[in-house]
Amino acid sequence: MDGDSQTATLGTGATAEPVSMLVEGTVVTMDAERRVIADGAVAVAGDRITEVGDAADLRARHPDARRIGGARRYVIPGLIDCHNHIAQALCRESTVEDFPNIYRIYIPAEAIQSTDDVRVSARVAFAQLLRAGVTTMTETTCTVSHEEPIAETVMETGIRCALARGMWDRESRLAGNYEQITGKSWYRDDPAALADDLDYTKEFFAKWFTKGEGRLRPWVHNLGVPSCSDERYLATDEMVQEWGTGIMTHINRDREEVELSVSLFGHRPLEHLASIGALTERLVAIHAMLTTDREIDLMAEAGAKLAHAPVVCTDIMSAVTRVPLMRARGITVGLGCDTIINDVLKLMRIAHIMHNQAAMPLFDPYGFSCNDAFEMGTIDAARLLLWDDEIGSLEAGKAADICVIDANNVRLTPSTDPVATLVRYGVGTDAESTIVAGQLVMHEGRLLTIDEDELLDEAEALGARMIAEMAPRRYVQLGTNVDYL
Ligand SMILES: [Zn+2]
Structure with missing residues (x-):
């Protein structure tokens, strides 16, 4: 040459x-x-x-x-990971075949961790990712007190991070989910909580855009339509535009979430975001297994992105995300480890097998190639994070x-x-x-940035303590009024 x-x-x-x-x-x-x-x-x-x-x-x-x-x-x-929850790093094997694991495992696991505990979880997750050649990860927080220790651990360990801080200001219930229907579905927004959270988010953004030294970029995590008001989606969209980042939102993940949206608003979650003007090129839809043709068209028209976690997609058992069709419509798709497998190369292989199978009925042998899978963990993942001016290619x-x-x-x-x-x-x-x-x-x-011997001892102790503390919460009967985060 x-x-x-x-x-x-x-x-x-x-x-x-x-x-x-x-x-x-x-x-x-x-x-x-x-x-x-x-x-x-x-x-x-x-x-x-x-x-x-x-x-x-x-x-x-x-x-x-x-x-x-x-x-x-x-x-x-x-390599780039587009979706993760660090606070859930130490309970991954507990989630296998224990459904619905979000409510039985992940939420209790987060809830019992102190700010010091979450530093251990973060170091474990970052160690796994860095060892697997992953240089950028996306944290999607659900616990406000965990955000500062996670950001500090990002800076200590040397990884790059899009840190989407979690926000919610809506309570909602889906009627008659597991038991006899006793009332109608409902929702209630909390404008005071929204105002407080927006103030906090502005401070968080200003602080970490400076302290993050270009390696940490704050994003917003609006948990989902059942937990976030229309006003929140619109106000946070205005905020992220100022900073050049975006909004992550869990959407079209569970049947219950879709049913709630249809019963409350007369349309599905992504249709709802489009109807209020919140479906934009700054919005990253997480999971989106239950996405219809019309919603795929709406995402494509808006330039919205998809964070696809192929393993969790099968764990949740609602459907396989229609990745080949979404990519064919021009939607940018990035891969997410989502705690379960902090290894983007493995996820590429899982995605390749999964979507090659899904593309077979189209009689298109090139429906989903190795190159497609590789793009979803490199340059397309960088595009999803609106960071492709800096990362994703050499x-x-x-x-x-x-x-x-x-x-x-x-x-x-x-x-x-x-x-x-x-x-x-x-x-x-x-x-x-x-x-x-x-x-x-x-x-x-x-x-070179983490003392792994020390970390293994800390992780073992914390993991054992978490399993013991979670035990009473794991098998509690889920009633009619389940929160859909
Ligand atoms: Zn998630």
């Missing part, structure tokens, strides 16, 4: 700092041309990528730079968020197509080095 022309084509990022690191291997850029460079390298100066090109050429021009990666390594964009000028995959083994070698190989055969532990904003945070199997 002609190194000079390659480097010239890909451009040079402007930075005053010298190149400190060359990350070498087969470079999967995920740039607009989907360029894959054999014997390539990514040059890093400060927190930026300055050049992407031929390794020999870059080595000759930057002889003092530290060299990471090498032969039989894939250099890929840092290009000069972008943030240096890079994952090095060790392919020096028979599972990943030989390969003529790194993307297909990684989607079909890769796992998170193949990550050899993880770099976030130019900082090496995991290298040769060691986390």
